[in-house]
Amino acid sequence: MPILENWQHWTSFLGQNVAQAEQAGISSKIIRQAAVKIGEYLAKNVDPKNEQERVLSDLWGVASENEKEAIANCVIRLVQNKNLQ
Numbered sequence: 001m002p003i004l005e006n007w008q009h010w011t012s013f014l015g016q017n018v019a020q021a022e023q024a025g026i027s028s029k030i031i032r033q034a035a036v037k038i039g040e041y042l043a044k045n046v047d048p049k050n051e052q053e054r055v056l057s058d059l060w061g062v063a064s065e066n067e068k069e070a071i072a073n074c075v076i077r078l079v080q081n082k083n084l085q
Contacts, residue, residue: 007052015079035072 039060048054051063059071 005068007050010053011079011082015082018076018079031076032069032073035076036068039068039072039075 014084021034022028038048039056043057048057056071056075061069063071
């Protein structure tokens with residue numbers, strides 16, 4: 001997945017998709033649930049391509065379910081904030 005090879009591209013891509021989901025009226029809860037599912041998929045199927053992804057992968061690997069939700073929520077907030085800049 002070329003989009004995963006660059007942290008800036010990845011966060012920009014996520015930010016655009018979160019913004020589109022919000023504009024479509026998808027609730028924050030559903031967006032968070034989707035983020036957790038994406039995190040699970042990436043953790044199981046994709047080798048981290050950069051230092052930032054490695055940190056997220058390592059954190060994800062030791063996190064409880066509640067902590068995974070918190071990580072996903074933080075990533076959402078990060079990309080929302082980047083999208084506003």
